[in-house]
Amino acid sequence: AQKVTQAQTEISVVEKEDVTLDCVYETRDTTYYLFWYKQPPSGELVFLIRRNSFDEQNEISGRYSWNFQKSTSSFNFTITASQVVDSAVYFCALSEANYGQNFVFGPGTRLSVLP
Amino acid sequence: DAGVIQSPRHEVTEMGQEVTLRCKPISGHNSLFWYRQTMMRGLELLIYFNNNVPIDDSGMPEDRFSAKMPNASFSTLKIQPSEPRDSAVYFCASRNRDRDYEQYFGPGTRLTVT
Numbered sequence: 047a048q049k050v051t052q053a054q055t056e057i058s059v060v061e062k063e064d065v066t067l068d069c070v071y072e073t074r075d076t077t078y079y080l081f082w083y084k085q086p087p088s089g090e091l092v093f094l095i096r097r098n099s100f101d102e103q104n105e106i107s108g109r110y111s112w113n114f115q116k117s118t119s120s121f122n123f124t125i126t127a128s129q130v131v132d133s134a135v136y137f138c139a140l141s142e143a144n145y146g147q148n149f150v151f152g153p154g155t156r157l158s159v160l161p
Numbered sequence: 162d163a164g165v166i167q168s169p170r171h172e173v174t175e176m177g178q179e180v181t182l183r184c185k186p187i188s189g190h191n192s193l194f195w196y197r198q199t200m201m202r203g204l205e206l207l208i209y210f211n212n213n214v215p216i217d218d219s220g221m222p223e224d225r226f227s228a229k230m231p232n233a234s235f236s237t238l239k240i241q242p243s244e245p246r247d248s249a250v251y252f253c254a255s256r257n258r259d260r261d262y263e264q265y266f267g268p269g270t271r272l273t274v275t
Contacts, residue, residue: 079263081263089268090266090269093265096261096262137204141262148209148217151204
């Protein structure tokens with residue numbers, strides 16, 4: 047069955063520090079999709095990125111970068127030079143292509159960036 | 162695009178009352194999901210539809226919960242009768258399963274049952 051683990055419940059950093067949020071997944075499928083969502087204090091869930099299982103290229107978008115490693119079943123998210131506006135709960139999620147296609151979300155990591 | 166629209170944004174009701182939550186997915190999307198979020202249990206998938214047909218309702222907590230999708234642009238989640246433990250934020254999400262796999266979420270409905 048599919049499962050997503052985010053071992054870090056809460057992280058606090060000081061502004062301008064780099065921070066990495068860990069995500070480890072389990073799946074029985076050979077084709078799957080990984081996602082990161084951000085939930086700021088206002089409560090909405092914002093889609094950040096999707097990664098396909100057949101594409102292990104890392105991705106960078108401004109201060110955000112993602113490291114996908116199939117060998118360790120991990121999809122980690124790094125914020126460089128963190129800012130107070132990055133404070134939010136971040137969710138990692140997994141969707142299997144061939145088994146129902148529903149989403150499984152991790153428990154989330156609450157990131158607090160202090161000024 | 163207006164994004165996923167949910168109504169009401171907040172609902173306060175008394176135990177035993179019927180509650181109906183509404184969702185309008187993004188135009189062109191053919192999958193719709195209902196989630197519940199609480200501090201204790203995190204984000205839980207309740208039910209999802211493909212092309213208006215319920216595919217998996219195994220997350221619906223009990224018979225008091227029901228969901229419908231009469232057409233591609235509207236879905237409801239009904240709780241009858243409501244109980245205090247149903248208090249949560251309920252999210253609706255949609256996606257185009259033929260093109261993307263990411264879901265786009267509505268703003269959520271915060272339900273309080275007293």
